[in-house]
Amino acid sequence: MNAPAPDPFLAAQAEFERALRRNIKGLEYLASPAPVLGASAKDVLVERGTMRLYRYRPRVDDVYRVPLLLVMATTNRGYIFDMVPGQSLVEYLLDHGFDVFMLDWAPPRADERRLTLESYVLDFLPSAVARVQEETGEPDVSVVGYCFGGVLSLLWAALEGNGPLANLVTFTTPVDFSRMEMFQAWADRRFFDVDRLVDTFGNCPGDYLYTAFDMLRPGTRAVTGARLYDQLHDDEFVKSFRMFDRWASDILPLAGEYFRQTTKLLMWENRLLAGTLEVGGRRVDLRRITAPFLHVAAQHDHIVPTEASAPLIGMIGSADKEEVVLKGGHVSLVAGGNAVKRLWPKLVHWLGVRST
Amino acid sequence: MSSTPPDYAAFFRSMLGEWEKATNSMGGQTLKSEEFVRMLGGATAATSHAQEAFRGVMERALAAANMPSRAEIEDISARLARIEGALFRMEAKLAELAPAATEKPAPAGPTRNRKPPETPEG
Numbered sequence: 001m002n003a004p005a006p007d008p009f010l011a012a013q014a015e016f017e018r019a020l021r022r023n024i025k026g027l028e029y030l031a032s033p034a035p036v037l038g039a040s041a042k043d044v045l046v047e048r049g050t051m052r053l054y055r056y057r058p059r060v061d062d063v064y065r066v067p068l069l070l071v072m073a074t075t076n077r078g079y080i081f082d083m084v085p086g087q088s089l090v091e092y093l094l095d096h097g098f099d100v101f102m103l104d105w106a107p108p109r110a111d112e113r114r115l116t117l118e119s120y121v122l123d124f125l126p127s128a129v130a131r132v133q134e135e136t137g138e139p140d141v142s143v144v145g146y147c148f149g150g151v152l153s154l155l156w157a158a159l160e161g162n163g164p165l166a167n168l169v170t171f172t173t174p175v176d177f178s179r180m181e182m183f184q185a186w187a188d189r190r191f192f193d194v195d196r197l198v199d200t201f202g203n204c205p206g207d208y209l210y211t212a213f214d215m216l217r218p219g220t221r222a223v224t225g226a227r228l229y230d231q232l233h234d235d236e237f238v239k240s241f242r243m244f245d246r247w248a249s250d251i252l253p254l255a256g257e258y259f260r261q262t263t264k265l266l267m268w269e270n271r272l273l274a275g276t277l278e279v280g281g282r283r284v285d286l287r288r289i290t291a292p293f294l295h296v297a298a299q300h301d302h303i304v305p306t307e308a309s310a311p312l313i314g315m316i317g318s319a320d321k322e323e324v325v326l327k328g329g330h331v332s333l334v335a336g337g338n339a340v341k342r343l344w345p346k347l348v349h350w351l352g353v354r355s356t
Numbered sequence: 357m358s359s360t361p362p363d364y365a366a367f368f369r370s371m372l373g374e375w376e377k378a379t380n381s382m383g384g385q386t387l388k389s390e391e392f393v394r395m396l397g398g399a400t401a402a403t404s405h406a407q408e409a410f411r412g413v414m415e416r417a418l419a420a421a422n423m424p425s426r427a428e429i430e431d432i433s434a435r436l437a438r439i440e441g442a443l444f445r446m447e448a449k450l451a452e453l454a455p456a457a458t459e460k461p462a463p464a465g466p467t468r469n470r471k472p473p474e475t476p477e478g
Contacts, residue, residue, distance in 0.1 A: 048440075048444075062467045181388060197400060197404055
C-alpha cells in the first residue's frame with residue numbers, strides 16, 4: 001500500500017520553520033561561550049614541564065583494586081576522554097568503579113625541545129606509574145593508551161612493564177607505519193627535511209601538525225560549515241560539533257628531538273614493526289609484554305588505518321590477548337554517542353574481570 | 357499516480373555527503389602524489405628559511421634595544437627547569453630521610469574490593 005503523498009504546503013512550512021529556528025540558533029551559537037570540557041573533578045598530582053598527571057575523584061564508595069592510567073597521545077589534549085557530563089569516558093569509568101588517573105601533556109616549552117622518545121618512555125611514563133602506585137598503595141596498574149599514547153605504552157610495557165603492569169589496552173595504535181599512507185607520503189625523506197624543521201623551529205609547531213591532520217580529509221573541512229548551518233536547529237548536533245571541533249583544533253606542538261626521532265625511526269625506517277627499535281639503548285621486543293592485552297581499532301579510522309595496527313596483536317607475547325575492530329573513526333571510537341554504546345561497555349567489562 | 361514533492365533539503369544533504377566522499381578520495385590521491393609532496397617539502401623549506409632569516413633580524417633588533425633574545429629566555433627557562441628538578445630530587449631525598457615526619461595519613465578514599473558484576477554492565 002502506498003503512503004499518502006505529503007502535503008507540499010506542510011512540507012514547505014516545516015522547512016521554513018526549520019530555517020527560522022536555524023537562524024535564531026545561529027545567533028545563539030555566535031553569542032554563547034564554548035562548552036567547558038574536561039571538567040570532571042580531579043587533582044593534579046604532577047606538573048613537570050610538558051607532563052601532567054591527574055587523579056580523578058572517585059564517584060563510588062568501592063572501586064576495583066587495580067588503578068587505571070589513561071595515557072594520552074602527545075599531539076592532542078586528554079579532555080577527549082572527558083568531554084562533558086554524559087559524554088565522558090572518565091566519568092563512565094568512575095561510575096563503573098575504576099580509580100582513574102590520566103597522563104596528559106601540555107605544550108612542550110621551548111627549552112623542552114631536547115626531549116626524546118626516551119624521555120617519554122623511560123621517564124614520564126614510569127614516573128606516572130610509580131606515582132599511581134604510591135597514591136593507591138597498589139603494586140600494579142592497568143594502562144590504557146590512545147593512538148601514540150598507545151605506542152608509548154607499548155614501548156614502556158616491553159621494556160619495563162613486567163611487574164607493575166596489570167593490563168594493557170591500546171586504542172587505534174599503529175605499529176606498521178608504512179601503512180599510514182598519507183603521513184608516509186608527506187614524510188618522504190627525499191622532500192621532507194625533518195632536521196631543518198627541528199633545527200629551525202625547536203619544537204614541531206602545532207599548526208604544522210594541525211594542517212597535516214586536516215589535509216587527511218581535504219573535503220571534510222569544506223563541508224563542515226555547510227553541515228553545521230544545516231543542522232543549527234539541532235542542539236545536540238551543535239553541542240557535539242563544538243566539542244569535537246574545539247578538541248580537533250587544539251593540537252599540541254611536539255618536542256623537537258622526539259619528533260625527529262619518531263619521523264626517522266618509525267615513519268622512515270618502520271623499526272617497531274621490524275623489531276629493530278631501540279629506546280635508551282635497549283631493543284624493544286613486544287613479545288616481552290605478557291600482561292593481558294586488548295587492542296581496539298576503528299573500522300573507518302582515517303588517521304591510523306586498521307592495516308597500520310593489524311600486526312600488533314600478533315607481536316604481543318601475552319597468552320590473554322584480544323583485538324576488536326569497532327565501527328567508527330579515530331575519534332568517534334573513544335568519544336561521542338557511539339563510543340558510549342560500543343567501546344566503553346566493552347572496555348569496562350574487559351578491565352573489570354581483570355582488575356580485582 | 358501520486359506525485360511526491362521533491363525534498364530539496366534531503367537532496368542537499370545527500371549531495372553534500374557524496375561531494376565530501378568524492379573530494380576526500382580524489383583530494384587524498386592528489387595530496388599524496390609526488391608532485392604535491394615535492395611542493396609541500398619546498399614550502400616547508402621556504403618557511404624554515406624565512407624563520408631563520410627573521411630570527412636573525414629579530415635577534416639583532418632585540419640586542420639593539422638591550423632586550424633578551426628568545427634563545428636567552430630559553431636558556432633561563434632551562435636553568436629554572438634544572439633548579440626545579442634539583443628541588444624535586446631534594447624533596448624526595450628529604451622524604452626518604454624523615455619518613456615519619458612527612459608520611460601522609462592514609463587517604464580516606466574508597467575501599468578497593470569491588471568485584472565485576474555477574475553480567476556485563478552497560
